[in-house]
Amino acid sequence: MKKLTLLIMTCLVMGQVQAEDGSRLWLRYQSVDKAKVNGPACIAADELRKYFRGDEVTLAIDPTIEAEAFKIEGTTISAKDETGLLYGAYTLLREPATQGYQKPYFKYRILNHWDNLDGTIERGYAGRSIFWDLDGDQPKAIDAALVRAYARANASIGINGTVLNNVNASPRILSPLYINKVKEIAAILRPYGIKVYLSVNFASPMALGGLKTADPLNAKVKTWWKAKAKEIYREIPDFGGFLVKANSEGQPGPGDYHRTHAQGANMLADAVAPYGGIIMWRSFVYGANHKGEDRVKQAVSEFINDDGLFRSNVILQSKNGPLDFQPREPYAPIFDNMHKTPQMAELQITQEYLGQSRHLVYLAPMWREFFGYVAPERLVGIAGVANIGLDKNWCGHHFSQANWYAFGRLAWNPALRSEQIADEWLSATFDIDDSHRTPLLSMMLRSREACVDYMMPLGLHHIFKFDHHYGPEPDGYIAHYPLEWCPVYYHQADSAGIGFDRSHTGTDATSQYREPYCSLYDDLTTCPERYLLWFHHVPWTYRTNSGRTLIDELTYRYGRGVKEVESFIDIWHNSKPTIDEQRWQEVDERLQHQLDNAREWQKTCLDYFGSFARK
Ligand code: GCU
Numbered sequence: 001m002k003k004l005t006l007l008i009m010t011c012l013v014m015g016q017v018q019a020e021d022g023s024r025l026w027l028r029y030q031s032v033d034k035a036k037v038n039g040p041a042c043i044a045a046d047e048l049r050k051y052f053r054g055d056e057v058t059l060a061i062d063p064t065i066e067a068e069a070f071k072i073e074g075t076t077i078s079a080k081d082e083t084g085l086l087y088g089a090y091t092l093l094r095e096p097a098t099q100g101y102q103k104p105y106f107k108y109r110i111l112n113h114w115d116n117l118d119g120t121i122e123r124g125y126a127g128r129s130i131f132w133d134l135d136g137d138q139p140k141a142i143d144a145a146l147v148r149a150y151a152r153a154n155a156s157i158g159i160n161g162t163v164l165n166n167v168n169a170s171p172r173i174l175s176p177l178y179i180n181k182v183k184e185i186a187a188i189l190r191p192y193g194i195k196v197y198l199s200v201n202f203a204s205p206m207a208l209g210g211l212k213t214a215d216p217l218n219a220k221v222k223t224w225w226k227a228k229a230k231e232i233y234r235e236i237p238d239f240g241g242f243l244v245k246a247n248s249e250g251q252p253g254p255g256d257y258h259r260t261h262a263q264g265a266n267m268l269a270d271a272v273a274p275y276g277g278i279i280m281w282r283s284f285v286y287g288a289n290h291k292g293e294d295r296v297k298q299a300v301s302e303f304i305n306d307d308g309l310f311r312s313n314v315i316l317q318s319k320n321g322p323l324d325f326q327p328r329e330p331y332a333p334i335f336d337n338m339h340k341t342p343q344m345a346e347l348q349i350t351q352e353y354l355g356q357s358r359h360l361v362y363l364a365p366m367w368r369e370f371f372g373y374v375a376p377e378r379l380v381g382i383a384g385v386a387n388i389g390l391d392k393n394w395c396g397h398h399f400s401q402a403n404w405y406a407f408g409r410l411a412w413n414p415a416l417r418s419e420q421i422a423d424e425w426l427s428a429t430f431d432i433d434d435s436h437r438t439p440l441l442s443m444m445l446r447s448r449e450a451c452v453d454y455m456m457p458l459g460l461h462h463i464f465k466f467d468h469h470y471g472p473e474p475d476g477y478i479a480h481y482p483l484e485w486c487p488v489y490y491h492q493a494d495s496a497g498i499g500f501d502r503s504h505t506g507t508d509a510t511s512q513y514r515e516p517y518c519s520l521y522d523d524l525t526t527c528p529e530r531y532l533l534w535f536h537h538v539p540w541t542y543r544t545n546s547g548r549t550l551i552d553e554l555t556y557r558y559g560r561g562v563k564e565v566e567s568f569i570d571i572w573h574n575s576k577p578t579i580d581e582q583r584w585q586e587v588d589e590r591l592q593h594q595l596d597n598a599r600e601w602q603k604t605c606l607d608y609f610g611s612f613a614r615k
Contacts, residue, residue, distance in 0.1 A: 019582065020580035020581075020582055020583050021393060021582055021583070022392060022393025022394070022395075022398050022401065022586075023392050023393060023394070025153050025394060025401055025404075025405075025429070026153075026156070026401065026405055026424075026425055026428035026429050027152065027153060027156060027428070028428065028429070029050075029051040029093060030051075031050045031051060032050070032052070032053055033049065033050055034052070034053065034054075034055065035048055035049055035052040035053075035054055035055060035056060035057055036049075036055065036056045036057075037049045037052075037056075037057050037058075037059065038056070038057070038058040038059065039058055039059030039060055039061075039085075040059060040061065040082070040085075042059070042082040042085060042086070042191075043082070043086055043089075043155075043191055043192065044059055044077070044082065044085040044086045044088065044089035045059055045085075045089075047086075047089050047090070048089050048092070048093070051093055052092065052093060052096075053096065054075055054096065056075060057075045057076070057077065057092070058075065058076040058077070059076075059077050059078075059085050059088075059089075060077070060078040060079075061078070061079070061080070061081065061085075062078040062079065062080065063080060064080075065078060065079055065080045065084060066080065066103055067080050067081070067083075067084070068080075068083060068084055068087065068103060068104050068158075068160070068193070069084055069101065069102065069103030069104075070084045070085065070088030070091070070101070070102060070103075071088075071100070071101045071102075072088055072091070072092060072099050072100060073099065073100075074099075075092075077089060077092065082191070082193075083155075083160075083192075083193030086155050086192065086193060087104075087155070087158055087193070088102075090155065090156040090157075094156075094424065094428065104158050104160075104411070104412045104413075105376060105411070105412060105413050105414055105415075106376070106379065106380065106381045106382055106411050106412075106414075107380055107381055108160070108161060108278075108315070108344060108380060108381025108382070108383070109158060109159050109160050109161065109381065109382065109408065109411035109412065110159070110160070110161035110162060110163060110197065110240075110280075110381060110382070110383045110384070111154070111159055111161070111162045111163065111349075111383070111384055111385075111386045111388075111407075112162075112163045112167065112199075112243065112346070112383045112384065112385045112386060113129070113131065113162065113163060113164055113165065113386045113388070114166040114167060114168075114350075114385060114386075115129035115130075115131055115132050115164065115165055115166055116129070116132065116165070116166050116168075116170065117132045117134070117139065117165065117170050117172055117173065117178070118132070118133070118134055119132055119133035119134060119140075121166075121389055122166050122168060123348075123350050123352040123385070123469075124350060124387070124388075125350065125351070125356040125357035125358075125387070125389070125396045126357055126387060126388060126389030126390070126391040126393075126394060126395050126396035126400070127389035127391040127396070128389055129389065129390070130143070130147065130150060130388060130389065130390055131147070131165075131181075131185060132164075132165070138177075139177060139178060139181050142181060142184050142185060142188075144184075144188055147185055147188045148188050150388070151188060151189045151191075151192035151194055152192060153394075153404075154192065154194055154408065155192040155193055155194065156408075157404075157405055157407075157408025157409055157411075157412065158408055158409075158411060158412040159194065159407075159408045159411065160193050160194055160195065161194060161195045161196075161197055161240050162189065162194055162195075162196060162197065162386075163196075163197040163198065163199055163243045163280075163383075164185060164196055164197070164198060165198060165199050166199060167199045167243060167244075167245040167282065168199075168245065168249070168251060169198075169199040169200055169201040169245070170201065171201045171203065171204040171207035171208045172208075173198055173199070173200070173201075174198070174200065174204050174208055174228055174232075175208060176231070179232055179235055179236075182196055182232075182235075182236065183235040183236050186236045186238070186239070190238065195238055195239070195240035196236065196239060196240060197239070197240040197241055197242065197243055197280070198232075198242055199242070199243045199244070199245065200242045200243070200244055200268075201251070201252065202214055202244060202246045202251065202252045202253045202254070202264065203252035203256075204224075205221050205224040205225065209224045211224060213257065214252060214256070214257070215254075215257035215259065216254050216257070216259050216263050216264045216266075216267035216268075217257070217259060217263060217267075221267070222267055222270070222271070225267060225268060225271040226270070226271045228271070229271040229272050229274075229275065229277065233272075233275040233277075237275070239275070239277060240277065240278065241277035241278035241279055241280065241313075242268055242277070242279050242280070243279075243280040243282070243317070243383075244264075244265070244268065244279060244280070244281050244282060245284065246261065246264055246281070246282070246285070247261075247285055247288055248282065248284055248285040248286070248287075249287070254267075255288060255289065260305070260306055260309070261281060261285075261302070261303060261306050262306040262309035262310050262314075264281075265279050265281040265310055265311070265314045266309075266310065266311045266314065269310070269311035269313045269314045270311065272313065273311070273313055277313065278313045278314070278315060279311075279313060279314045279315070280315050280317045280344060280383070281310075281314055281315070281316055281317065282316075282317050282318070282346070283299045283302070283303055283316055283317065283318040283319075283334055284299070284318070284319055284324075284346075285298065285299060285302050285303075286298040286299070286302075286484065287482060287484070289301075289302065290302070293507075294500075294502060294507035294509050295322075295323065295484040296322035296323050296502070296509050297322075297507060297508075297509045297512060299318065299322060299332065299334045300333055300334050300337050300512050303334065303338060304337055304338075306341075307337070307338045307339060307340050307341050308339075308340035308341070310341050312342075314341070314342070315341075315342045315343065315344050315380060315381065316334075316338055316341050316342070316343050316344070317344040317345075317346050317383055318332050318334045318335065318343065318344070318345065318346060319332060319345075319346045319347075319348070320332060320345055320346070320347055320366075320367070320370045320374075321370075322334070322509075323461060323462060324353070324462070325348040325352055325353050325385075326353055326456065326461045326462060327353060327354050327366075327448070327451050327452045327455050327456055328366070328452045328456070328461075328530060328531075329461065329534070330373075330513075330517075330521065330531050330535075331370055331373035331374050332374075333509075333512035333513045333514075335373075335374045335378060335379075336512070336513060336514040337512065342380045343378065343379055343380065344379055344380060344381040344382060344383055345370065345374065345379055345381075345382050345383070346382075346383045346384075346385065347363075347367055347370075347382060347383070347385070347407065348384070348385040349363070349384040349385055349386055349387045349403045349404055349407050350385050350386060350387035351387065351400065351403070352385075352469055353464060353469050354448075354451050354455075355451060355470070355594060356396070356469075357395065357396025357397045357400055357590075358396075358397065358470075358590050358593045358594060358597065359397075359447075359451060359590070359593075359594045359597070360397065360399045360443070360444075360447055360568060360587070360590065360591060360594060361403075361447045361448050361450075361451045362399065362402055362403065362406070362418070362422060362445065362447045362448060363403045363406060363407075363448060364402075364403075364406040364410065364418035364421050364422065365418045365445065365448045365449070366448050367407075367410055368410070368414075368417070368418050371410075371414050373517070376415075382407075382410075382411050384404075384407040384411075386404070387400050387403060387404060388404065393583075397587070397590055398429075398583050398586060398587050399444070399587065401425070401429065402422065402426075402429075402444065405421065405424075405425045406418070406421045406422075406425070409421045409424070418445060419445060422441055422444045423437070423441055426440055426441060426444070430578070430579055430580075430583075431578070431580075432575070432578045432579070433578065436574075436575050436578040439571045439575065440571065440575060442571070443567075443568045443571045443572070446564055446568075447564075447568070449564075450560075450561050450564035450565060450568075450598075451561070452530075452561070453557045453558065453560050453561025453564065454558055454561025454562055454564075454565065454598035454601050454602060455472070455561070455601050457553075457554060457557035457558065457561070458529060458530070458533050458544075458550075458553065458554060458557065459499065459529075459530060459531045459532045459533035459534035459535065460490075460491055460498075460499075460533050460534075460605075461490050461491075461533075461534060462487060462490040463476070463490060463491055463605070464476075464487065466478065466481075466485070466486075470597075471600060471601070471604075472600065472601045472604040472605055473487055473604075474487050474488075474491060474493075474604065474605050474608045474609065475487070475488065475608055476488060491533070491609075492537055493608075493609055494612060495612055495615045496537075496539060496540070497537050497538050497539040497540050497542070497550070498533060498537070498538060498540070498550070498609060498612070499532065499533030499534070499535075499536050499537045499538045500533065500534060500535070500536075500537065501535075501536060501537040502521075502534065502535045502536075503521075503522045503524070503535055503536060504522055506536075506537070509535070510522040510535060521535045522535070524536045524538065529544060529545055538550055540612070540613040550613075551609065551610065551613035551614070554605075554606065554609060555606055558601065558602040558605060558606055559602065561601075561602070562595070562598045562599055562602050565591070565594050565595045565598045566595065568591055568594075569588075569591050569592070569595060572584075572587060572588055572591055573588075
């Protein structure tokens with residue numbers, strides 16, 4: 001209490017009380033205006049002059065240092081250019097004792113905004129888009145200060161790219177009007193080392209160019225894309241490239257013309273290649289060509305024959321799991337199958353299937369789990385589906401900020417431990433002492449496993465309420481929708497047991513994995529329990545590792561998840577004296593929602609599954 005009072009008094013004296021509404025994210029530095037900064041005038045210099053607590057810092061341009069890397073020796077930061085200096089400056093502000101050389105692990109560290117031009121955000125839970133909205137039928141003016149604050153936050157964690165619009169892309173984004181807006185945004189982001197990219201609709205030449213086809217082998221189509229690329233690069237010379245969702249969930253693509261993904265991607269790749277642009281082509285494709293095939297196998301079936309056929313500036317972007325951002329999935333086997341194609345992992349920062357902005361779920365442990373199977377050296381980049389909107393605190397839930405933060409830090413260094421990242425974030429975001437930090441850390445680190453337990457333990461998946469994906473619907477079946485959109489397809493519960501047989505006796509999805517995982521997952525006795533019902537249809541009477549029967553183990557795990565949330569509430573209540581009022585209240589309310597929702601999951605799922613098990 002004393003510390004807080006002192007802080008408030010200091011702020012009052014300095015005339016700079018700022019509401020703790022979360023808007024400052026992890027960048028809550030107090031301005032000290034003390035340091036003398038030598039070197040070029042740049043954003044790094046401004047930040048250090050304002051916030052560095054030492055007396056003097058020197059910024060030095062050193063052309064021998066790799067792009068984006070920096071070196072700190074004493075209080076001298078050296079880098080190739082201003083972006084490197086900026087990364088060095090934020091590192092020094094975060095950890096004043098840092099010394100030595102650092103460079104980002106991944107070349108591409110990109111946020112994917114699923115923002116629509118009308119201001120809504122697909123799977124966004126933090127308000128409307130920070131980039132787009134309509135003013136009548138015209139694009140609304142860009143809020144430069146907001147976009148600058150966004151850029152600063154990203155630069156502080158090393159993010160170097162952003163896709164500004166939804167993968168379900170409106171062709172309008174490529175109209176001159178919107179290209180101009182993109183140019184404005186790019187100008188704000190550029191000094192922070194961030195490139196802009198756009199999601200494109202494969203049928204844009206038809207919708208926008210009046211062509212009769214979007215066939216990638218058609219000469220007019222190729223010419224249209226080349227001209228469009230030229231137009232974009234004339235306005236934005238450092239434009240990053242395109243992200244493409246093609247022939248997926250109703251989106252147009254080369255398949256509409258019986259062309260392959262490689263043919264489609266290469267046509268776009270050729271259009272941006274003269275300017276150094278890239279194409280991020282998504283592998284999230286299912287349905288169309290694979291009726292009846294297990295959905296989790298379809299990406300490999302769809303892309304395997306294209307391996308080696310893509311241009312060198314095409315990157316295949318795949319979600320971490322083979323289904324769709326579930327609380328827990330085994331890794332996606334496409335990472336094992338494309339040996340000649342550069343790959344990127346797509347992670348979901350927005351918590352579509354993990355309680356959205358109402359549940360406190362810290363995602364770094366999930367992403368670290370993924371890197372345990374798909375070594376970072378097999379990837380050229382990572383993309384994170386952003387959780388950012390116009391909400392005052394940017395992310396809806398104060399603790400969801402930690403996921404944005406963790407994404408950036410892991411993109412910089414995937415070897416960082418979840419605990420270290422959480423600790424950094426907590427220390428920067430709240431003014432807490434050690435005795436309170438430890439329980440909060442433990443809450444964050446346990447939160448993802450708790451979510452798995454109260455939603456979908458033992459490898460269950462996709463038993464969410466239809467469409468909005470918040471809450472349970474294990475009995476979900478809608479006859480006129482594809483079966484692979486229905487929960488009953490995924491859990492396959494019947495009187496004999498539960499789970500999806502993906503072993504060699506079932507859909508044989510296990511055969512898409514490299515050894516040892518192929519054999520490990522295929523055999524019920526060696527399959528890790530966390531993936532049990534993902535890969536096997538298991539009798540209700542099956543004894544799990546604990547000695548409990550399957551239904552008893554499910555009951556136990558749902559209960560464990562709910563208890564964890566109860567204990568998070570205790571931890572939060574104990575931390576009340578150390579957390580500022582508004583943020584404490586807002587988190588507290590959400591924790592109560594989380595508990596209600598966890599109990600709903602427990603009851604709905606156990607009632608439903610119990611009705612089979614106890615027949
Ligand atoms: C999920 C999500 C969709 C999204 C899609 C995608 O299915 O629910 O909203 O468009 O993923 O990643 O393309």
